[in-house]
Amino acid sequence: MTSSYSAEQIQVLEGLEPVRKRPGMYIGTTGPRGLHHLVYEVVDNSIDEALAGYCTHIEIDLNADGSVTVVDDGRGIPTDTHPQTGKSALETVMTVLHAGGKFGGGGYKVSGGLHGVGISVVNALSEWVEVTVWRDKKVHNQRYERGVPMGDLQTKACKEARTGTGVTFKPDAEIFTVGTEFDFITLAGRLRELAYLNAGVKITFTDHRLELLKSQEPKVETYEYKGGIREYVGYINNDKQALHEEIIFVQGERNNVQVEVALQWCTDAYTDNLLGFANNIRTVDGGTHLEGLKTVLTRTLNAIARKRNKIKDNEPNLTGEHVREGLTAVISVKVPDPEFEGQTKTKLGNTEVRGIVDSLVGEVLTEYLEFRPSVADSILDKAIQAFKAAEAARHARELVRRKSVLESSPLPGKLADCSSRDPGESEIFIVEGDSAGGSAKQGRDRRNQAILPLRGKILNIEKTDDAKIYKNTEIQALITALGLGVKGDEFDSSQLRYHKIVIMTDADVDGAHIRTLLLTFFYRYQRQLIEQGFIYIACPPLYKLERGRNHYYCYSDRELQQKIAEFPANANYTIQRFKGLGEMMPTQLWDTTMNSETRTLKRVEIEDAAEADRIFTVLMGDRVAPRREFIETYGSRLNLVELDI
Numbered sequence: 180m181t182s183s184y185s186a187e188q189i190q191v192l193e194g195l196e197p198v199r200k201r202p203g204m205y206i207g208t209t210g211p212r213g214l215h216h217l218v219y220e221v222v223d224n225s226i227d228e229a230l231a232g233y234c235t236h237i238e239i240d241l242n243a244d245g246s247v248t249v250v251d252d253g254r255g256i257p258t259d260t261h262p263q264t265g266k267s268a269l270e271t272v273m274t275v276l277h278a279g280g281k282f283g284g285g286g287y288k289v290s291g292g293l294h295g296v297g298i299s300v301v302n303a304l305s306e307w308v309e310v311t312v313w314r315d316k317k318v319h320n321q322r323y324e325r326g327v328p329m330g331d332l333q334t335k336a337c338k339e340a341r342t343g344t345g346v347t348f349k350p351d352a353e354i355f356t357v358g359t360e361f362d363f364i365t366l367a368g369r370l371r372e373l374a375y376l377n378a379g380v381k382i383t384f385t386d387h388r389l390e391l392l393k394s395q396e397p398k399v400e401t402y403e404y405k406g407g408i409r410e411y412v413g414y415i416n417n418d419k420q421a422l423h424e425e426i427i428f429v430q431g432e433r434n435n436v437q438v439e440v441a442l443q444w445c446t447d448a449y450t451d452n453l454l455g456f457a458n459n460i461r462t463v464d465g466g467t468h469l470e471g472l473k474t475v476l477t478r479t480l481n482a483i484a485r486k487r488n489k490i491k492d493n494e495p496n497l498t499g500e501h502v503r504e505g506l507t508a509v510i511s512v513k514v515p516d517p518e519f520e521g522q523t524k525t526k527l528g529n530t531e532v533r534g535i536v537d538s539l540v541g542e543v544l545t546e547y548l549e550f551r552p553s554v555a556d557s558i559l560d561k562a563i564q565a566f567k568a569a570e571a572a573r574h575a576r577e578l579v580r581r582k583s584v585l586e587s588s589p590l591p592g593k594l595a596d597c598s599s600r601d602p603g604e605s606e607i608f609i610v611e612g613d614s615a616g617g618s619a620k621q622g623r624d625r626r627n628q629a630i631l632p633l634r635g636k637i638l639n640i641e642k643t644d645d646a647k648i649y650k651n652t653e654i655q656a657l658i659t660a661l662g663l664g665v666k667g668d669e670f671d672s673s674q675l676r677y678h679k680i681v682i683m684t685d686a687d688v689d690g691a692h693i694r695t696l697l698l699t700f701f702y703r704y705q706r707q708l709i710e711q712g713f714i715y716i717a718c719p720p721l722y723k724l725e726r727g728r729n730h731y732y733c734y735s736d737r738e739l740q741q742k743i744a745e746f747p748a749n750a751n752y753t754i755q756r757f758k759g760l761g762e763m764m765p766t767q768l769w770d771t772t773m774n775s776e777t778r779t780l781k782r783v784e785i786e787d788a789a790e791a792d793r794i795f796t797v798l799m800g801d802r803v804a805p806r807r808e809f810i811e812t813y814g815s816r817l818n819l820v821e822l823d824i
Contacts, residue, residue: 195274195303195326202354205300210357212786214350215365217304220297221249221346226373226459228253229380230513234343239370241361241386246349255314255342258332267332269312273302273323298346302326304354311345313337325351360391363398365786371402372789375414376459376511378407408509412441415452415507415789418797418805419445422505422561423554427547431539436532437513438539440472444505444558447642447800449565450703451503452792456511457519457527463710464520466527468512471536477502479544480562487552489559501565507792512536591656595620595630606679607631607660608717608773611693614761619683622765623773629677631660636689637696640703641799654700663705670707680708681780683717683772685759698783699799702791714783719760719772726752732771734779 198205206213206220218239228234234253241247257268264271276299302308303326312319318337322329350359363386374382386398404410409426422444429440455462455469462469477499484490484497518528548555593616599605607629610616616632623630637653648654648666657663662676672678682697684690694716701708708714720732722739726746733739739754746752757763763771772778785791797805 195276195299198276198300198303199326199354202304206304209355211362211365214355214359215361215369217301217348217350218247218249218361218366219369220301221247221348222370222373223459224298225249225251225253225344226377226380229377230459234380236381236383238383239366239385241363241366241388242347243387243389244349245359246347247361248345248347250343250345252341252343255312255344256310258312258314258317258319258334267321269310269319269321269332270328272298273308273310273321274299274326274328276300299326301346301348304351305348306351308346308348310347313341313343313345316340367400368786368790372411372461373459374402375404375408375411375509376456378405379403408439408441408511411454411509411789412443412507415509415793416443416445418793418800418802419507420447420802422446422557423551425554427544429540429543431543433535433539434531435515436535438468438536439511440508440536440540442506442508442544444561445507446505446561447802448505448507448796449640449643451500451506452508452789453503453506454509454789455527456509457517457532458513459511460519462519462525462527464526467529467531467533468510468527468536471533472508472510472540473499473503474533475537475540475544476506479541479548480559483545483548483555484559484563487555487559489556489563497562497566501562501569504565505561510536591631591660593632593656594660595623597627597629598625599627602675602678605629605677606681607677608681608683609633609657609697610683610760611635611685611690612759612761615683615685615759618761618763618765618768619773622767622769624769628773629660631656633657633693636693637700639696639799640700641795642801648704657700658704663708666704670705670711672711672713675708675713678713679715679780680713681715681717683719683760686719686721687758690759695799699795701783702785702795709783709785712782712784716781716783717772718779718781719757719763719768721757723755723757723767724752725755726750 206216225237238250261268261271308323320333381403384400427442481496520526619630638651722733724731
């Protein structure tokens with residue numbers, strides 16, 4: 180069969196059509212992440228006004244009808260007629276892709292918006308948008324539905340000399356089919372971050388969804404930090420033991436590129452936590468600013484170590500990994516013409532930034548440490564200790580190294596491997612104990628499902644040095660089975676033997692603890708495993724409900740009660756409670772938890788890296804006081820029936 184392919188088949192999408200047709204290209208995904216991205220796009224515009232020096236207060240409201248309102252006190256979007264389009268400037272930026280004030284032309288010196296698609300994308304993917312602009316003692320209103328203006332711009336006189344922009348939008352359920360409900364915690368994390376990055380800007384965040392809150396009062400949070408990123412580092416390290424009290428702060432400008440860096444080392448941390456921002460946008464995949472920072476830290480500290488005779492002439496230099504052990508750093512750069520890789524802006528590409536960061540930080544850090552020899556000595560002692568621990572672990576490390584994905588290095592004895600050699604279709608279930616391992620081995624699909632039983636609770640690596648990590652049998656088995664490299668090395672996904680790593684533990688408190696220990700291991704050992712979406716959590720059922728010949732699996736107490744409520748009042752039924760996976764028959768385990776067609780898997784994601792880092796330190800670190808405080812503060816708020824364990 181031949182089908183004709185001619186000029187008629189070539190479609191030309193106009194206006195906002197391409198956004199509605201291919202939303203993923205503009206916001207990354209139509210799931211929860213893309214949904215929240217809409218709010219960030221609108222807030223980023225207000226932040227750009229703050230960067231330009233015109234905005235001091237931004238208000239974000241989650242409304243009861245599912246819409247969001249963002250109001251700022253900036254200059255307000257221009258409303259005069261645009262010479263090119265013949266429409267108002269407001270309608271132009273709302274309805275035309277690649278129209279905006281951030282392509283040069285003097286409107287903004289520095290901005291996070293680059294492509295002129297942010298607000299028009301929000302308009303295209305919303306059921307309706309209402310924009311209000313206050314400027315020149317007038318108030319201007321316009322409403323849009325699915326990107327189409329509902330009438331012309333309405334203008335009224337306004338007595339107060341107020342300026343600013345208000346945008347209210349309701350996401351379109353036709354686009355966001357998974358759901359349009361915003362998560363307060365996710366948004367709060369990003370807004371708090373923005374307040375830290377823009378010292379002096381006040382952000383007020385209010386949740387008016389009283390039914391959801393189960394409260395009569397709206398929930399209000401205000402973020403305003405005069406200390407900027409110094410306070411941010413202080414917040415992240417709040418529950419850690421600082422090596423030096425004062426946070427090292429570098430601020431400077433060169434070739435119109437502004438650089439801010441805040442650094443603090445901690446004694447009770449064995450990994451680094453570096454957060455990079457370019458024009459207030461979190462660069463998850465790094466970029467030239469982070470490369471410049473890593474280079475200058477390694478070079479400066481090695482130079483000071485040799486100067487202070489901490490490293491002898493015949494000894495090798497400290498590596499970056501050892502220098503950065505226990506470091507929390509936030510770097511924020513403001514670049515007039517940033518080059519990001521893609522619309523989602525996760526990596527900065529400007530080559531000149533690397534050199535600017537290097538020279539600015541190098542000068543300030545060298546001077547700081549030369550005037551404070553005790554701080555320099557304590558940082559260097561920690562780095563040298565890390566170097567020696569790594570040397571001590573080298574032997575154990577060699578056992579762990581894989582030559583290649585398919586070459587046989589001694590795989591752990593308890594691993595029941597799958598027959599497939601394609602990591603893309605292979606998955607591994609990490610289960611607790613041999614009894615659960617037995618059920619899982621019998622119930623699995625041998626072609627693409629591998630099983631690794633772990634004995635008891637693995638080592639908590641939050642409070643363990645490298646030497647102990649590599650000597651631990653269970654962790655060795657994990658590293659070898661998965662094909663992981665060495666801690667801190669560049670992550671190479673091609674060496675990974677399975678692209679789905681599923682944590683499958685019992686549905687009890689011990690199971691939850693083992694799951695947390697495993698997540699701590701993945702987060703601290705190779706964080707990119709989580710960031711790139713390889714880690715999953717299996718959801719085994721808690722109950723089997725039988726009535727006559729029918730049976731139902733229930734995954735929570737609430738689900739069980741709902742199911743029972745559907746039965747007649749005098750119905751006979753039996754309830755089986757699964758304490759552990761080992762109590763389940765292999766076929767039951769396959770049907771409920773392992774069969775890819777019927778199972779539920781939760782992918783582990785980290786929206787807010789700084790908050791995740793802080794929580795891991797509090798809950799898994801070796802200081803008891805912060806953990807006790809956390810439990811006392813939040814313990815009473817937990818509804819144990821709803822608790823996901």
